[in-house]
Amino acid sequence: MSRRSTPKKRIIDSDPIYRSRLVTMLISHILKEGKKSLAQKIFYQAMKNIEEKTEKDPLKVLQQAVLNATPLVEVKARRLGGSTYQVPREVKAERGTALALRWLLSSARQRPGRNMVAKLTNEIVDAANETGNAIRKREETHRMAEANKAFSHYRF
Structure with a gap:
């Protein structure tokens, strides 16, 4: 692959x-x-089930779920002098959305x-209410970044 x-x-x-576009991205991920x-x-x-369950606009519920599941920071492995450090870094909006959908x-x-x-249906509703496994995964990622913030000076 060219690096130019x-x-x-x-x-x-x-x-x-x-x-x-968020709906299209989610459908592509379900695929x-x-x-x-x-x-x-x-x-x-x-x-349709979300609309029946919450009696709200399902698109707004989906957007809230994705927003709640989107991480702000993540850790990335960086190898320095034989040691591998988990270096925290900010997540760009596009990557954050992709991670949340995943x-x-x-x-x-x-x-x-x-x-x-x-x-x-249940996972989207749970994520919109700030519960569920996707939210737990985001919090786990944030905790890992917080624990490794001493290595933030090794940023890329």
């Missing part, structure tokens, strides 16, 4: 129903084995049960 230029960012089209129509069915059914989906997949719609 950075690759161009792809422009993500917004979703046809909710007109949101398995190229079955986009199945991913869309799962997501839209989950959004954590939401992995937490939803780990929940017990067979119905992905129900698992995704």
